Amino acid sequence: MEPSFVPIPLRIAPGFFSEETDRGAEQRWKTGNRVRFKNGLPEKMGGWVLEELEGAEMFGVDRREWEWTSLDGQPWTAIGTNKKLYLISRGTRYDITPIRSSVTLTDPFTTTDPLATVLVDHVAHGAQVGDFVRFSGASAVGGITIDGEYEITSVLNGNQYRITHSAPASPSATGGGAVSVEYDINTGFADAAQAHGYGTCTYGTGTYGTARGDCSEIILPPRIWSLDNFGEDLLASPRGGALYHWDRSLGPSSRAVLVPEAPQTIERMFMSNSGDQVILLGAFDDVAGSPDKMLIRTSDTGSFTVYSEPEELEEENNVFEERATTGSRLVTGERTDNGYLVASDTAWYMLLDDPDAGFRLRKVSEGNTPAGPNALVSADTILVAMTEHKFMVWDGLLQELPCDVWGYVFDNEAATAGKSPGINRDQIEKVYGWFNEHFGEVWFLYPSMASTECDRYVCWNKNERIWYYGVLDRTAMSSGGIAYKVPYGSSADGSFYLHETGNDADEDPMEESISSWDIQLEQGGKAMHLSKWIPDFKRLTGTLELTVSMKNRPMQTTYTSKTYEFDNTDAEVGIRLAGRQGFITVGSSELGTSWRMGASTLQGQPDASRS
Numbered sequence: 148m149e150p151s152f153v154p155i156p157l158r159i160a161p162g163f164f165s166e167e168t169d170r171g172a173e174q175r176w177k178t179g180n181r182v183r184f185k186n187g188l189p190e191k192m193g194g195w196v197l198e199e200l201e202g203a204e205m206f207g208v209d210r211r212e213w214e215w216t217s218l219d220g221q222p223w224t225a226i227g228t229n230k231k232l233y234l235i236s237r238g239t240r241y242d243i244t245p246i247r248s249s250v251t252l253t254d255p256f257t258t259t260d261p262l263a264t265v266l267v268d269h270v271a272h273g274a275q276v277g278d279f280v281r282f283s284g285a286s287a288v289g290g291i292t293i294d295g296e297y298e299i300t301s302v303l304n305g306n307q308y309r310i311t312h313s314a315p316a317s318p319s320a321t322g323g324g325a326v327s328v329e330y331d332i333n334t335g336f337a338d339a340a341q342a343h344g345y346g347t348c349t350y351g352t353g354t355y356g357t358a359r360g361d362c363s364e365i366i367l368p369p370r371i372w373s374l375d376n377f378g379e380d381l382l383a384s385p386r387g388g389a390l391y392h393w394d395r396s397l398g399p400s401s402r403a404v405l406v407p408e409a410p411q412t413i414e415r416m417f418m419s420n421s422g423d424q425v426i427l428l429g430a431f432d433d434v435a436g437s438p439d440k441m442l443i444r445t446s447d448t449g450s451f452t453v454y455s456e457p458e459e460l461e462e463e464n465n466v467f468e469e470r471a472t473t474g475s476r477l478v479t480g481e482r483t484d485n486g487y488l489v490a491s492d493t494a495w496y497m498l499l500d501d502p503d504a505g506f507r508l509r510k511v512s513e514g515n516t517p518a519g520p521n522a523l524v525s526a527d528t529i530l531v532a533m534t535e536h537k538f539m540v541w542d543g544l545l546q547e548l549p550c551d552v553w554g555y556v557f558d559n560e561a562a563t564a565g566k567s568p569g570i571n572r573d574q575i576e577k578v579y580g581w582f583n584e585h586f587g588e589v590w591f592l593y594p595s596m597a598s599t600e601c602d603r604y605v606c607w608n609k610n611e612r613i614w615y616y617g618v619l620d621r622t623a624m625s626s627g628g629i630a631y632k633v634p635y636g637s638s639a640d641g642s643f644y645l646h647e648t649g650n651d652a653d654e655d656p657m658e659e660s661i662s663s664w665d666i667q668l669e670q671g672g673k674a675m676h677l678s679k680w681i682p683d684f685k686r687l688t689g690t691l692e693l694t695v696s697m698k699n700r701p702m703q704t705t706y707t708s709k710t711y712e713f714d715n716t717d718a719e720v721g722i723r724l725a726g727r728q729g730f731i732t733v734g735s736s737e738l739g740t741s742w743r744m745g746a747s748t749l750q751g752q753p754d755a756s757r758s
Contacts, residue, residue, distance in 0.1 A: 152678065152751065152752055154748050155749040155750070156746060157731070157746060158174065159174055159176055159663055160175055160176075160187075161176075161187045162176065162184060162551055162608070162615060163177065163179060163614055164177060164552070165551065166553060169665040169730070170701050172665075175663075176661055177663065178555075179616075180618055180661075182659050183608070185586070186611075187611070188745060190742060191650070191657065191659050192657070193647035194647075195646045195647075196649055197642060202239040202242075205231075205233070205641035205643070206230045206641070209226050210229060210521070210622065211227040211372040211374050211521065211623060212225070212227075212636070213376070213381075213625075215376040215379075221237070222237070222630040223630060224236070224630040225374045226623075226637070227372025227374055229336060231331070231334075232244045232245065234393070235630065236399060242402075243381075243393050243402050245391045245402055245403045245404060246330065247273070249327070249329045249330075250328050251328070252269055252326050253325055253326075254288075255269060255328075256288045256326075258288055258318075258319055260289065260315075261315045263314060264300070265309065266303075266309055267280075267310060268306065269306065269307070271306065272306065272307075273333075274299050274333070276302055280296070280310070281295065281296045281329045282294055282327070282328055283326070284324070284326055285323040285324060286324040288320050288323045289316035289318060289320040290316055290317045290320075293312060297310040335386075336370055337370075338599055339577075341365065369574075371385075371519065371576070372384065373385075373413070378422070380394055382425065383403055384415075386415070387412055390409035390413060390416065390425075390451070391406065408453065409427070412430070412438035413427050413430055414430075415480055416428070420482050420487075423448055424446050425446040427445065428477035428479070429442060439470065440476035441474060441476065441491065442469075442470050443471060444467065445468075445506065446466065448465040467505060471489070471494070473513060475491070475492055477489060479517050479519070481523050482525065483497075483530065483541070484528065486499040488541055491516065492516060493513060494512065495510070497509050511545050515532075515547070517578075518533050518534055518575045519576035521623070522579075528542065529541060531609075533578050533591045538550050538607070550607075552605060555605075556570055557569075559572075563596075570595060571596050571597075571598060574594045574600075575593070577593070577594055577622065578591055579592040579622065579623050581623075581626060583626055584626050587609050587610035588607070588608050588609070590605075592621050592623070592624065600620070601622050601639075602618065603616065603617070603618060604618075617659075620638045622636075624636030624646070631645060633645050633646055633647045651738050655738075662731070663731050663732075665729060666730060667727065667728045673754050674753075675726065676751055677724050677725070677749055678750055678751060679719050679720065679722060680693055680722055680731070680749055681718070682713060682719075682744075683746055684745060685745055686743040687742045690737055692712055692713075692734060693731060693732070694708055694732040694733075695708065695711075695729060695730075695731055696731075696732070697729035698729065700727070709722070709724050725754065
């Protein structure tokens with residue numbers, strides 16, 4: 148008698164699911180990369196292309212992006228890195244990093260034949276390694292002319308530092324004449340790191356004059372900027388630093404300048420819902436005369452320079468000041484319909500904005516606060532936060548957001564066993580959230596255990612209430628729509644990419660994929676000989692790959708796999724593989740592919756034996 152062929156329909160629910168075993172996650176996609184779901188069907192994400200920007204070179208790692216339009220209709224994107232502050236407009240990047248100090252020095256340079264290293268003498272220079280300095284008006288010394296911008300490579304003491312010129316000097320000499328010097332504000336750290344300086348460990352640890360080891364409990368955080376626009380101008384503040392203002396009327400070649408009237412230490416800054424008050428978290432305490440990382444202070448209405456209540460009783464303004472009481476520092480805040488959700492490192496607060504009564508602060512909850520300053524995302528009418536161990540959502544009520552891929556993201560024990568990438572909690576403040584409005588997706592970029600920079604993403608589709616994830620080297624991203632019509636973001640090396648553009652990873656294939664749960668054939672009692680796969684695609688361009696992986700027992704560590712190519716001319720794909728359970732993977736490793744998949748079908752034949 149002819150053997151019967153058994154159809155196995157693959158009607159798989161949308162979204163990834165990592166909270167079961169490979170076999171237990173029935174009718175679910177268990178993993179994938181660079182794939183999204185729309186109306187229940189999986190499809191390849193849009194690609195990205197490198198944007199070649201003119202103008203200033205990019206230094207540092209992008210940690211914050213902000214876009215707006217000036218009154219003349221010109222679009223602007225501000226980018227804050229750990230080393231610089233930039234503007235991008237119409238394909239050109241401008242360096243608007245604030246200038247810390249300017250001075251004229253006489254014969255400050257000493258050259259050494261035949262080195263390109265130059266020693267600079269400046270008493271009480273205030274610079275540190277990695278800072279940027281500009282020289283102009285210098286005469287030649289040692290056969291070279293020190294002119295333009297340089298990065299400080301080493302600091303000898305408070306009066307001397309070194310830079311590297313583009314060419315070696317010859318001979319050794321001292322000079323340069325009258326030189327104009329400009330110093331940018333001190334750069335920040337790219338990574339969270341332990342402090343190793345004096346006073347960071349217990350007395351007597353180490354030898355005098357040397358950096359301490361890993362005994363310090365003081366963690367120096369990575370530099371993360373706050374950016375927002377006050378009308379057509381930009382306000383910017385590096386975490387723990389002062390407030391700076393870039394004036395649109397002065398043009399993109401002008402630098403952002405210090406706002407001396409504002410508190411000089413700020414943890415986070417954003418504008419009010421009305422756009423005419425600046426809200427500062429962790430502001431300077433005038434009474435104590437020191438930084439207070441739990442103090443909330445606002446500017447007066449219509450001003451970014453007034454932060455003090457009037458001294459005369461008959462005068463009034465709308466400056467608000469109150470100290471949050473739970474936690475050691477305020478981490479971040481975001482606008483809501485009727486106020487601002489503010490988080491410390493251990494508690495949540497609601498800063499209510501009452502037009503008649505002014506601001507009012509109330510505590511909402513304790514625990515499960517955002518992983519970092521950029522880990523709280525506004526998505527239409529809700530806010531979503533990525534915390535150190537879970538996701539939270541605010542829709543008028545703060546609650547945990549159930550996550551189908553919790554183990555993939557947060558379970559570092561599984562990561563140690565090679566089951567998932569996990570998350571690098573030492574660098575968790577780098578988590579960067581953004582909202583892809585066109586697809587209703589809340590994204591979080593985060594560093595896996597194998598990386599110090601964001602190399603993964605996890606995505607919650609708020610419209611379909613599903614999760615998916617993948618691999619992506621981006622440290623910051625924006626939804627687009629003003630400066631660019633598509634999402635955009637930066638990689639760790641400073642490259643700037645436009646997303647949802649084309650079908651490829653710039654000039655390389657996307658290498659996207661999606662894998663099903665382990666289908667248990669014939670209830671696992673008999674092996675199944677698979678003979679066909681019948682594809683069902685709503686859209687298919689190019690050549691894709693179907694990989695079928697089979698094994699006989701759930702705890703068996705290895706699969707037997709075979710890969711088959713197909714395109715839109717193939718009504719079926721022949722398979723020759725047997726086992727008791729297995730899964731399929733669909734994806735591509737070629738340029739230009741695009742696809743959207745429906746419910747495909749496997750076809751097989753039970754084995755006659757039970758061996």
